[in-house]
Amino acid sequence: MATNVSDVIDNARFNGFHLRITVLCGVLVFLDGFDLTAISYAAPQFIKLFGITRAMIAPVFSSGLLGLTLGAFTGKLDKSFVARATADSDQNDEGQRRPNRG
Numbered sequence: 001m002a003t004n005v006s007d008v009i010d011n012a013r014f015n016g017f018h019l020r021i022t023v024l025c026g027v028l029v030f031l032d033g034f035d036l037t038a039i040s041y042a043a044p045q046f047i048k049l050f051g052i053t054r055a056m057i058a059p060v061f062s063s064g065l066l067g068l069t070l071g072a073f074t075g076k077l078d079k080s081f082v083a084r085a086t087a088d089s090d091q092n093d094e095g096q097r098r099p100n101r102g
Helices: 005-011 016-050 054-089
Strands: none
């Protein structure tokens, strides 16, 4: 018997787990914006301290956004690969789950 995933999602109640995930996502979005804001306030001091021009500090701002973009594209690939490799290593040659070793 097949389960209709759309029906399961549509009929699910919002519970504590969903609230925790929503709050966690909100915190991550806040922290993601906070780093760019923090460097914006610190940039004038870096310019004075290191004796550089405003144009020379621009790559600092760009590198953060570039890293975020590259991480978004490659992070999912790495995590799915690691998850599959871990799941495969938890099974023996007959496909049965190995006992917990820890």
